[in-house]
Amino acid sequence: MDNRFGTTSGMVIQTVMENGQELCLAIDERGLYLTSARYLDKNLADPHRYSGSRATTKARLLALDLDPVRLAEANAHRIPVYTDETRKKINPLKASKRGLKG
Numbered sequence: 001m002d003n004r005f006g007t008t009s010g011m012v013i014q015t016v017m018e019n020g021q022e023l024c025l026a027i028d029e030r031g032l033y034l035t036s037a038r039y040l041d042k043n044l045a046d047p048h049r050y051s052g053s054r055a056t057t058k059a060r061l062l063a064l065d066l067d068p069v070r071l072a073e074a075n076a077h078r079i080p081v082y083t084d085e086t087r088k089k090i091n092p093l094k095a096s097k098r099g100l101k102g
Helices: 051-063 069-074 092-101
Strands: 013-016 021-028 029-034
Touching: 013 029, 013 069, 021 051, 029 069, 069 092
Parallel strands: none
Antiparallel strands: 013 021, 021 029
């Protein structure tokens, strides 16, 4: 089952040490972000993935001597792709008849 709001271990690029704290550098469709290991592979939403702290990620990575642009390009294959299988399929014949009713 896909976890659209959490962080999976497949999204993690590497672990980094920042201010004595071990963080995981991960990537998703919106770019790079830093998160803690306690949110990995849990059935919980990762607040680091959807918070405003993502705006400072580039500066934080540069301070750690990491190139965010190169990391994003090299790890684009880690971005999860979600398909919306739960969406109701539309019968084209019924849809065309609805259009004729006016």
